[in-house]
Amino acid sequence: MTPLAAFLIVAALVFAIGLAISLTRRNAILVLIGIELMLNAANLNLIAFWRFGPHPEALTGMMFAIFSIAVAAAEAAVGLGLAIAYHRSKKTTDLDAMTRMKG
């Protein structure tokens, strides 16, 4: 197994676990955690392709990963803010009980 394939398989495993978390857990914050894991797996793919690609000195994959990290941080802030706001009005973060988001 080449190192690139090994990194990609680890990333696929992390992505699948993140997907499983967001599809099976009932807590909204855990679903956000699953989305973060999926974004991290994508970042690992980007950096692995950058490292083993033909032009690692071109910096493109690295830059993509850095900007992706920044966007993921913004997404986490907004998502957790939404979860806190929902909990303030409805006193739950259970996704099976979240049927409407209007005030």
Add this chain to the structure above:
Amino acid sequence: MIFGLSLVFILTSILTVAGALAAALLRNLVHCALSLTVTFAGLALLYLQLDAQFAGFAQILIYIGAVAILVVFAILLTRGSGIPEHRSFSSSWLAGLVISAGVFSLLSWAVIESIPASAARATPQLTVQKIGQALMSSYVLPLEIVAVLLTVALIGAVIVAMPESSKGGAK
């Protein structure tokens, strides 16, 4: 060397995947957040093994330093009145498990089938100075856009999470 992989890589990937699995399976939400931190640390170690020092340390600073703390705060703020949840998995957990297993098998099949055996290239001579120069020259427009996006997202998060009464307005 096992299967042509270094022992450090195998240990780091086992740590990463075990943290993610613990986040998926544990019932206590705070334990989930802590194992998520382990996963982030493992991913940072993987970045460091890929000679991406800047991304590795940015991962440690942003994910372990900021996102994990934010997740712990959100869990503690939204925790109910001490009543533990009876069921922590949704009613359609079997379908979700099947879908994610299918996605993983598809991805790993594609990886194993399509990657040719390529030798690792020489370590790229990449310093933080080069990254900074690239950020300030050819990537300056994305950098500014990300700065605006982060500002807007953080202000928006504060406004969304603000109590209803302090927002003002005719209500």
